[in-house]
Amino acid sequence: MTRHRLSLWVVTLTLLASFSVFAQTKKKDAPPEPPPPPIKPGKLDPLDCVVADFRAIGIDTQDAEQRRSKAMAWLNKHGKSCTAEQLIVMRNNRQQWMGNADNATLAARIDGLLEVFAATNKDIAILLYGTPPAPKKADDKGGANASAGATPKK
Secondary structure (H helix, E strand, O other): HHHHHHHHHHHHHHHHHHHHHHHHHHHHHHHOOOOOOOOEEEEEEOOOHHHHHHHHHHHHOHHHHHHHHHHHHHHHHHHOOOOOHHHHHHHHHHHHHOOOOOHHHHHHHHHHHHHHHHHOHHHHHHHHHOOOOOOOOOOOOOOOHHHHHOOOOO
């Protein structure tokens, strides 16, 4: 009976060891994890920046001057706590939510808050002020003439 128990322990340990090796091998073959999102300097409080509150200003305030003033005050108070994603949502919906209260100063305030992220994330910078460059084609060797369909000189 002791011999049987010993054999059972050996088999169990062998199986555990093989699963451990298999798990480590599988982990190495897995694609790399995506990089973490850029870290914003300072302390973030996700409850301090609620996009719905900014949107409500646009919906609830009828007078355009008051709407613009309230929106600027909200951005000055809560904007530094917003994530890049929240700011992009506000930027993309600003005209619809603010209506005729929207102006260059309001746009500049949101873009300025996004520039904090743009300093460490080139994708945010591209979203702000430009479009990404077109990817180069693998077979593009002849410059402008080759891409335009001209035949190279011999």
